[in-house]
Amino acid sequence: MSVELRFDPVELPPETQALRAEVRDFVAREMPRESWPNSDFNEGHSPEFSRKLGARGWIGMTWPKAYGGGERSFFERYVVTEELLAAGAPVSAHWIADRQSGPLLLRYGTEAQRRRYLPRIAAGECYFSIGMSEPDSGSDLASVRTRADRVDGGWLVNGAKIWTTDAHRNHHIIALVRTAPVGENRHAGLSQLLIDLDADGVTVRPIKNMAGGEDFNEVVFEDCLVPEEALIGEAGNGWAQVTSELGYERSGPERFLSAFRVFVEFVRHVGADPAPDAAALIGKLASHLMTLRKMSISVAGMLQGGRSPTVEAALVKSVGNDFEKLLPELVRLQTSALPSDHPLQRSLSQTLLHAPSFTIRGGTREILRGVIARGLGLR
């Protein structure tokens, strides 16, 4: 028996070096002054910054030029995203549209949908939310109950989505809905609809999180009429469509960099000649990060090669999420209590209060372990 979990050796191609320097230079100049650097992709929202990134061609980088993309490689996209996260730049406005909604439209959308949305996403001015979870459907996503019934001129949508990040400030939501009753195969009868968040019949209610932020929302649909052309892909093919994105969704640097600014502030705090244990902690965290980057770049290589590495992506997210949760804990134990406005304490508090979400959003730790176990042939 052999267990095949391959992380091929992949080097970033040389052309990414100049690009990396460009992004660093750009961030140094354009990072909004009022924004506290935070490497969590969910934090930091700046449409102005997103538009500037779009103008540089750093959103939709891998898409065809015909749709506003840059026809650049997944490696180039990787470098841009990791540089932005490491710098703690405010990227949440366009993040989901760039990572997930755009590629979904590119793969399954109609020509009209692509022409209508992709160029504006790439310009950094059109933002999307993911409408998967519901109050009674979290990990068991196939159990969603929001329904869309065919009516004259389109679909009538009823139901509620929850935890919908940034629905209160994004333009569109791609909702997973039931378009046929549950039958023998519970994965059948699901479809994806692209719905305007300001449409009649859509109510968005912010939900405050434990850190005091208002990022996610409840989105309620009451007899919301959406046109025929809101359907993405085929009616009934929704399950295959949502699961096809997992390689993109789970393998990126946002799955292990969320706590990175704590690391930076720790290094600043202990200075150039740290005590042995502090130095060892820096080395430990560096060794983990260097390794996770290699794994994630390897997955970027698989995406570039047209593969869909679901299990490898789950491995990156699983190992990466554990790391980003461990980082603030270890740093905490190497420092004595600091005033709350100290830069290290500020990053630490922010990260500790968001850490519970790291192993929940985008597929929980337990669900990922199940995916990996399947990859090992155990189930």
Next chain:
Amino acid sequence: MESLIAQTAERIFADHVDKALLDRAEAPAAGAFPDALWRTVQDSGLHLVGRPDSGSELGDLFGLLKVAGRHALPMPLAEVLVANAVLPDVPDGAGFTTIAVDGVAPWARAANRVLDLDGALHVSFTVEPGANIAGEPRDSVHAGQTVAVAVPSELPLYMALSRTSLMSGALERTMEMSVSYAMERAQFGRPIAKFQAIQHNLALLAGEVAAAVRACDGAIEALGTNGADNQIAAAKARVGEAAGVVAEIAHQVHGAFGFTHEHSLHHYTRRLLAWRDEYGREHEWQERLGRRAAARGADQLWDFITRGQ
């Protein structure tokens, strides 16, 4: 694609190394050197892999050690290969050179020469037998006649990478054994692999193995580049961490059978525990790496991570 060298090694090691050979080679048994295996290795030329005139590279040497680790190879192949690579003037065919650190060398009892990390080459010496916790011979060496030879300053790094590579191979083997065992062993009327707790532990194990293998390969790829020392430091530390986690989970999955001498699991897990200590524990390499990162400063930390220097 596996290299031809790795394929050849895989075939030879699979042919020769079995439980009986391992038991004979390990303390407290006699610690008997596997002569037939050594002759086959020499006949195949594997012992010269990585030597400058061999047509292979240092990277191949460490790739070969990953295969040796997969088989818990009961001979000092790491020392033989590295010594041959750094002392190309010692003629082949005159037995082998082992490498000592702090006066202790693997299999000095069967060696013809002992090289210290600082370049002292002992051509005659006496030996006091000893062993690491895997039962691998680690003999104390008392020097007789010594000559000074030129060794590259990277020698300690190569030795650290040798243990990293051996661990990487042993980790893969340990994962395979654990996954197979979970599918074969039945309790409560079904394979234990069907229990979610087992699946999750094995998923955790697989994550550690994947990270370790990638870290090790990354360090091997970096040989000869400017950042090689940091990549090796990171890999030795990261793989050492994985070794502890993986050995622990593997034993938990194997239950009491895995705790017996009769089962083969311990040939790999005890080596993991031994190799993570040899040539610098995790903490030591972490501190070295951390000092270099700290010297670059907070605002260059990310640059340090991405460039490895």
